[in-house]
């Protein structure tokens with residue numbers, strides 16, 4: 484319960500909406516900023532405050548003051564979320580996870596369930612999931628948030644594996660048990676096994692693609708069959724050598740980055756924004772090979788990952804394959820991407836909290 488009363492002029496006073504003359508309590512932040520608030524709003528937002536205000540108040544003639552442990556940078560967004568829409572408060576935004584995490588911490592501490600739920604939509608926003616999935620995962624584990632942890636774990640598949648030199652460290656890992664990191668590595672291992680085996684599946688690709696029908700360029704050496712099974716029909720075809728080798732490389736790429744985007748999508752932001760140039764072998768200097776939106780070449784697999792483009796270039800040397808390989812490969816990659824995502828999607832992160 485509030486144990487002191489406000490002394491005007493002793494502390495900094497926060498700006499609107501925390502300067503309202505009809506406020507009935509002051510929350511003073513750890514850095515000495517006063518937030519004039521309404522008990523009713525706090526009671527509606529938090530059983531913690533509701534119970535506190537049930538206790539006898541010291542003096543009804545003086546505005547009560549409550550010292551809290553949170554700094555003003557945390558208190559302002561947290562208390563702003565207690566106001567109704569009609570108060571016309573500027574919507575809260577978080578540019579970094581370092582801004583969001585302490586507010587989430589406070590909302591959990593004060594049992595503000597609706598506000599916590601709202602903050603979680605910020606935590607799993609596309610921006611944070613795409614750029615800092617490991618940090619999002621760590622925060623989700625810290626607060627025992629299973630759905631958010633699973634979503635973030637899936638997003639980490641698009642990044643280099645945790646622990647590799649290419650995966651940036653995040654201090655948020657300091658706040659989770661080793662078990663949570665073990666579960667993430669375990670999840671990635673299982674996704675890697677499944678994703679890298681997708682290229683060798685036998686019943687998910689039509690046999691209409693040119694690499695199944697060309698009889699001009701060399702056939703595959705390993706006599707591995709790919710087949711499409713219709714309602715009652717089953718047909719076996721042996722692909723051309725360039726395509727067989729393409730699928731073997733695809734398996735290796737999916738072993739490094741087990742998600743559908745590996746076969747179609749742009750490079751991870753961590754590698755596309757650092758200005759590294761493509762190497763002669765198509766690598767972008769981080770062990771992953773892509774041709775993303777930067778690729779401006781026309782033909783020979785333009786817009787495809789670099790490692791795919793190399794095989795398309797080989798197919799273009801065949802007078803039969805070259806007629807359809809670019810269109811067929813684009814259609815195939817979309818199917819391939821869906822197949823990988825479907826296969827990986829059945830893997831579930833184990834949680835221990």
Ligand SMILES: [Zn+2]
Nearest residue numbers: 697700801804
């Ligand atoms: Zn051919």
